[in-house]
Amino acid sequence: MNRIDLRQLPAPEPLTRALAAADALEPGHVVEVLVPQMPVPLLEMLEERGLRWRVETCIDGGVWVAILRPAQ
Template identity: 65%
Template sequence: MDLRDLPAPEPLIRALAAADALAPGQAVAVLTPLLPAPLLSMLQARGLHWESVPCDDGGVQVTILHSAE
């Protein structure tokens, strides 16, 4: 899900909605223009796991995972 061109707070809202819709064992990747620290702390508070990887264009890909526990 590419969120890089959306005005704030739309990327945060959409990323959280996608994360909340995940079933156990599912993941979703979001592209952001920079590391979204507020999103990461909200994901952690929800008990979700995440990984971030820098993109070639300077953005960040954040993969959000709902563990299958």
């Protein structure tokens, strides 16, 4: 499982990099991204792509998002 910390990047870099990582996922694989704030646009785009996700707020700042491409 890959983890990418995007919290220190200026907008729109966290969104574009998280989407690129999600688009590169093989079926059945997961990527974790750390972003600076609740990524509502990202979550909507993941839904449109048929990807699953889970979100949690980080105690040290930002938001953790796990993105899964379902196995086919």
